[in-house]
Amino acid sequence: MDIAEVLTLADELIFAKTGKHLDYVQEAILRGTLEDATYTQIAQEVYSSPSHVRNVGAQLWKILSKGLGKNITKANFRTVLEKEKIYNYQLAIVGDNIKVGENVTVNNNFNVCREKSRSPKTPQNPQPTTKQPRIDLDDAPEISTFFDRTSELTTLKQWILENRTRLISILGLSGSGKSAIALQLIQHIEYEFDCIIWRSLRDAPSLQTLQTDLIQFCRGGAPVPAPEERAIAAPEERATTGGLPLQYLRSHRCLIILDDVQTIFSSQQLAGNYKPGYENYGTFFKQIAESCHNSCLILISWEKPREIAALESHPKNCQTLQLNGLGEPAREIFTEKGLLESENWSKLIDIYRGNPLWLNTVAAAIQDLFSGNISEFLSYDSLVLGDLEYLLHQHFQRLSDSEKQLMSWLANQIKAVEISKKPALLELSPSEFLKAVESLRRRLLIEKVQKGDRTLFQLQPAIAEYVKTNIK
Template sequence: MDVQEVLKIADDLVFVNTGKHLDNLQEMILRGTLQCQKYSRIADESHCSEGHVKDSASELWKLLSELLGEEVNKSNFRVTFERLKFSSFGNFYKDFVHIGNVSVCENSLQSPKVPNSPTDEEPLNKGNTEPKLRQFLAEMPKLGIFYDRTSELATLKQCILHENTRLLAIHGIVGIGKTALAAHLVEQIKHEFDLVIWRSLATSPPLPILQTSIIQFFSRGGAPVPAPNADSVVVPENGATTGGWPLLNYLQKYRCLLILDDVQMINSSGQLAGNYKPGYEDYGTLFRQVAELSHNSCLVLLSSEKPREVAALEGTNQPVRSLQINGLGAEGGEILREKGLAEHEKWSELIEQYRGNPLWLKIVATMIQDLFNGSLSEFLSDDTIFLGDLESLLHQPFNSLSESEKQVMSWLASETAPVSLSKVPESLHLSRSQFLKIMQSLGRRSLVEKIPEGDRTFFTLAPVLKEYVKTNYSRLKIEKEAR
């Protein structure tokens, strides 16, 4: 096999399983490996550091190992792929044809499986046979220790299995455990579906690319690929019904559970919550159609902010629901126990300060061990809320805010007590309409806390967010003025 043939097979293998092609550096690593080059030589030719090449190579070998179900590394890469050429994967590779820039399987019944693949399941239901599960969960995190979310799991299962929810959003602030909760949900309900797919939007794939990769999964599961039209664009048989999105045709034909993680990554920075990046508005159209068309599938969106389509369409008697994930209560003590913190009687104070956010608690518990020798008393004796590594974690959600949202966050951080929305602070220079829209946006981002008191509602920020805003917004203003 020549170099180009090996690279093509590797690229197709990665694309079929992840929906992403090899990037330039990954191709350089594979090409250099086939030419027996050292990582230092590959680094020179790719104009980056040797350390970066080694890190990228490690991730690439890990990905290929997971896809093939056997260890793949620099020393055995060539022999592994030469062996694959003469295995059942060779037939799988030959069956690929191209429609425009999209690879699809020529066999309309079932694509041969990659040997030892972790997604080596039975095909979708055909004829009168019983449905068999197909799952494509390479991008779903592995199940780890799960802190008590019994009520949340029960709510989600009720929505999906008993109330036929078609569009479901699980949202909450960074670190709160949305992805972990969804992974355990999938594990418990996956056998209720013909096909289960988990995809991450962390790299902001345009919808046509995401849709094409998802359709590859359906094809591998035994679902016929819709024929292309004259423009080489794949369309469903009832394209008029599904608005031209072939994915919707599959969701209607089969009972599918489709999970999209990191949905906030397709949203625009510098605008209020719910606005998409330019060119990504068709995601909103797809979400609405998933909600409005009749089918037995469920699309689950994991996001740090509630999608505006969900906010507009959800309701008690509607097939659209959302669940905001809040912090752990006493269960957060399990995290502190794992981190080796003693003084159990003080755990509740620490959990309250960091709002029971699992990731925040892990970070601060590590800091207490590193700087205070595990002494909670010493750590809590200081009135300052320590951020440590939390600061970098909060940069992304904070930087995505609009300038007006940052101003309101700064105002909330300066208030010593929860505030009502009865009056707009003069210092903000906002109309009441603008002020209310901003508060609604911050609420959808899970950045403000609501405190009901009688017939009134008050708003505040979590201590961690107050400290972050005080520190970083002041610095941002100084830097802006300096420019």
């Protein structure tokens, strides 16, 4: 018996009857039942009480019994499947009724939920009757131009829909398109969630303020009960993620997107150190990744939170997408700006590493100052940054003294260098040197280059030029 097939059939049936997919607890009950686990053992797996799991199970067996036309219980579930071979059958809906059989005829009166080519978990052209998720994108930026990010979108969809990853970080320098790809992603997966909420941390709200806002949205705008009221109302759900009760992440499939996460980190310190009073965000992120639920939290940031590296050892818990620059799609920018000499476009893309905002800024300057002539722009002895200097300043004002020393050294290297030994001219201990390298990697300000079995490091041309001009 293929457990995956059973879960797929059960998910389709539940979706057909309720408009919702299997949640984490329901899936755990089905898996546990097929593996002869008790409710107590299943409860331990999902960090819940046996009574709560038993109640969810009772409702689950009732839905399956009604849908399949058989009396299904935890005790006989496996036997019924093996005897009837239901898991090998096709599932179809006729009006309000469900039909299960080996050769279900499909015609205009049928809406088949399960096909070999795709699952209802990846809906295509959802019908008007599809349950609409509640969506709040008030904090999301307005994006007028979307570039081709097919590969990255495919990866994100796989993590969320197939792997059920709980915590995802989208990292990139300012202007790389992190928010844009997250908005594109929502269009592809919105029908998989009960609610979707986007919040920016640009004003650095306290964790309590953020969680109160998120809970209120999950509750449909209803006032948030006091902690002591929540404990009385649902004693089996006292385990919380730093104040955000797990019951909301388990009972609803939520997609929470937090933008501008770098604003809760301290400046002039190594990357990932929280501002005083914001350390509980680290606990929040860690518990979201490690707790059992069916929701997903996406972090959009210039730098990687310190907890992420350890969490990434478990892909279901946590994944990170580092958003690199555009390749050929960046040529759209130059076409829109009316730049000449298309043979030089690839050179611009390489110099500015395909960063959409950086390329837009530079292209506007080339059009304004050089009438679109790229060769005149590139004829200067040093790289012209223009307004790009202000964008880079936002990153560099966050650096610690040790990071600035290291950046100054790297900016003056002709080619990529090894870091197996600390440069003698740097007034840093070997430990401080390696910590600075690691921190700059988390900030995405230095590039790693692999040459055979050698690992080298370098700065992007635009970043190197900024450092030579601004960091002494």
